[in-house]
Amino acid sequence: MVDSNLKFLRKKNGLTQAQLAEKLNIKRSLIGAYEEGRAEPRLSTLVNISRLFDISLDQFVTRDLSKNGLELVKENNAGNEGKLRVLAITVDQDNRENIELVPHKASAGYLNGYADPEFIEELPKFRLPMLNTTGTHRAFEIKGDSMLPIASGTVIIGKFVEDWSSIKDGTPCILVSQQEGVVFKRVYNKIKTEATLRLHSDNPVYHPYELGIDNIYEIWEAKAYISNSFPIADFSLSKLTSIVMDLQQEVIKLKKA
Numbered sequence: 001m002v003d004s005n006l007k008f009l010r011k012k013n014g015l016t017q018a019q020l021a022e023k024l025n026i027k028r029s030l031i032g033a034y035e036e037g038r039a040e041p042r043l044s045t046l047v048n049i050s051r052l053f054d055i056s057l058d059q060f061v062t063r064d065l066s067k068n069g070l071e072l073v074k075e076n077n078a079g080n081e082g083k084l085r086v087l088a089i090t091v092d093q094d095n096r097e098n099i100e101l102v103p104h105k106a107s108a109g110y111l112n113g114y115a116d117p118e119f120i121e122e123l124p125k126f127r128l129p130m131l132n133t134t135g136t137h138r139a140f141e142i143k144g145d146s147m148l149p150i151a152s153g154t155v156i157i158g159k160f161v162e163d164w165s166s167i168k169d170g171t172p173c174i175l176v177s178q179q180e181g182v183v184f185k186r187v188y189n190k191i192k193t194e195a196t197l198r199l200h201s202d203n204p205v206y207h208p209y210e211l212g213i214d215n216i217y218e219i220w221e222a223k224a225y226i227s228n229s230f231p232i233a234d235f236s237l238s239k240l241t242s243i244v245m246d247l248q249q250e251v252i253k254l255k256k257a
Contacts, residue, residue: 002046003037005065008095009053010035014134024048054162087160087218088120089136097136098125099157104141107182114176114217128157131223136160138220140174142184146201147172154227156184158220164213165191172222175199179215184222 010020010031017035021028024045033039041049050057059065090098100123102110113119131137139157142150150156158174161167169188175197176182185199188208196210 001064002041002061003035005060005063006031006049007035008065009049009055009060011095012097012134013053023052087136088115088117090121090125092125092127096127099127099131099137099139100125101139101155102141102182104143104153107140110176111178111181111217128224131157137223138174139226140182140184140220142174142182146203146206147184148203150184150202150225151227151229154225154229156222157224157226159223161219161221164197164216164219165189167197167219167221170200174218174220174222175211175216176218176220177211177216180211187219 010017015023017031018028021031024031026045030039030041034041046057046061050060053060055065090100092098100120102123106123109119126139128137137157137159139155141153141155143152145152156172156174161173167173167187167189171187172184173187174182174184175187183199185201188198188200190196190198190210191213194210195214196212197216198208198210200208
């Protein structure tokens with residue numbers, strides 16, 4: 001499976017043959033030969049490839065990674081040493097990853113089926129050309145008013161986060177956890193100091209709270225949303241005052257430039 005898997009993983013990660021060859025410190029022509037089955041990589045090269053794509057050598061050599069229901073086993077580098085995180089995805093006929101939609105009614109089932117290729121295969125699927133081709137994306141329908149002005153029923157599209165410790169404070173994320181289910185919050189990172197994430201709602205009625213990383217299954221960084229409700233324009237006096245002050249600051253900056 002080396003030839004097809006190498007081509008699949010290279011394209012999935014948005015790499016050209018030349019870029020991959022540079023990362024592996026080999027000639028570009030060898031990448032083409034490997035992908036076309038005209039040559040077989042040395043054992044040392046196979047090991048380097050598996051390390052580069054963070055996948056076991058056994059999976060890379062023996063499993064067809066391009067088929068629907070692909071399972072990618074990733075090390076959880078967010079602080080849960082020794083634990084594994086399984087990401088099940090689907091791809092279309094051109095081996096491009098789909099965006100699977102998790103409707104609100106399927107949220108409870110997702111807690112049990114998020115790592116099950118058969119469950120993921122049954123979810124609705126779509127593609128959005130404007131999203132970056134690298135990474136894995138998934139869509140979740142949110143309910144409630146904790147993230148107003150984003151309305152209940154909005155579909156949030158998130159990008160899979162592998163390294164939780166790299167999340168920047170204030171990043172909007174979909175979190176899948178044993179304790180909270182599927183929630184959409186702004187994340188403040190306290191993994192290194194307290195092994196927790198602090199979750200904030202944009203609606204000030206809801207108070208922030210801590211969530212331990214041991215309870216978290218997946219994190220998806222919000223990249224876009226789809227909604228049939230348009231935000232209501234805020235032309236209150238306080239809002240207009242804030243806009244004027246921002247404009248004044250920009251004018252000051254321009255004068256100093």
